[in-house]
Amino acid sequence: MTARWRWPLRVVAFGYLALLVVIPVGSVFYRAFEHGFATAWDAVTTPDALHALFLTLIVVLIAVPLDTVFGVGVALILARHRFPGSWLLDALVDIPLAISPVVIGLSLILVYGKSGWFGNWLAAHGIQVIFSLPGIVMASAAVALPYVVREVLPVLLEIGTEQEQAAATLGAGPFTTFRRITLPSIRRSLAYGVTLTTARVLGEFGAVVIVSGAIAGRTQTLTLFIQDGIENLNPTGAYAGAVILALLALLVLIVLGGDPERRKRRWRSPSDQFPSDSETPSLSTT
């Protein structure tokens, strides 16, 4: 790149981010506290708001571990075993990325709803999926399913099987090998995958709005609470809810994905990278 273009390109990059992210999100913070902190606090401590926060956290606590275990399992299967149909599994994992969340929500209703395929059976056994917690968890887990697989799989392929084989020759069983050799090798990418999954589940709207019915105080998550605030002339509630959601997401990024070493390393030249690090070069492009 010639020096002539360096400054204009930087201005464009930062300007683009400012217009799309920094200014809009900043104005949400501004509007939330426009009428004072107390007003905002009151808006998010109503029973409905607290319930929405509580429900969102519950959904995260169930859906994220599900996607994590499933994601690592699928990545291991795809990386370590070639079998007829592995290409199909690989392609299926990406479906939630390709299809609109609304369609995923709708398809869940078709299968688990009252007139769905399993609807009668579920109803007969007293299990309500749609318009209740199981449906919200399923929709969230479905939408956020690809992230762990897509983060972990390339690293598994990159590290290869030799270390695992070496562990086996030294007497380690499959579980020990996974825990002591494979898991430490994928740790960073797994953490990043879990971060993305959590952020996605926290912010999911389209699939959840379809399956939950968005009943205030019962099946309303934080994103649905915000939507409700906008529609029902409770803008302060909506903005304050948005602030809470943004702070939660920030917390997730800091706790799980905010490994400052990782971010710094990305901006160093490859030759200064600490050689013992198990992170592979392919990862730093994520």
Next chain:
Amino acid sequence: MTLEVPEGSLTALLGPSGGGKSTLLRVIAGLEVPDAGTIEIDGEDVTGVPVRDRGIGFCFQHYAPFRHLTVRRNVAFGLEVRRRPKDEIRSRVDELLDLVRIAHLADRYPAQLSGGQRQRMALARALAIEPRVLLLDEPFGALDAQVRQQLRAWLRQLHEKISVTTVLVTHDQEEAMEVADRLVIINEGHLEQIGAPAAMYDSPANEFVLKFLGPATLWRGRWIRPHDLVVHRDPDLGGERATVERVTHLGFEIRIDLSLAAGSPVWAQLSRGSAAELDVAPGDQVWVALSESAAGVDGSPVPASTHRH
């Protein structure tokens, strides 16, 4: 094929790349399942025994270091998995690190080691579990020439010290002859010959073995060693008449390309001293004979081109 490896020996599986040597080694280790046949260690059939219970030490070609563990933890891995007491692990690992001379690198990570150091770490790691058999896959393949030379001699000494039954895979005949006390020559999945290096060099079973173990030239329809040809200028001493085509100096060895009166080419390998004594130049007339102790094998019906080393 049937292959028996005597206890305490250092056996080299030698052959061209892609001939099935590494596969055989991995089958012995249990990393691959044989289509047919059995593997026995100490007379016990281990064909169905999983890798981790086989009691083998395996060194991978690229050493497969555990990248997230220090040298010490790498070597300790097999003992930790076996839940040995901490004190025992510590003293055993210290002992092994001393043995492979990397005690001063105990707290480094594999990426901070040179190739040779990594290889010795892999060896210490494999030896830690006191394996019944030590298997080395192309142990010097990934090292540069000088380090390779040093490590060969070192491995030989190490084997004399610990005398664990060892099988190594290599495609380098010089390496195999230097390190091993037994050679197993494998080509395209076949076992060509088994024996001591010197004996096999002197009496190869077939053309392949002869050519693989050293230089070869075709003399009257037989493959022979070019250093078994005697070249002189005295017609009275007998031999076949030839014209010198080319004289090549390769350090200690002098190579003389000749064309026989009958028309076919042959080459002779002379020491520096005897070449100086002979003092020939291209175009000179000489007489060539085969020394009495020479070994050889009949060439294939269609003679292949002269094999050079």
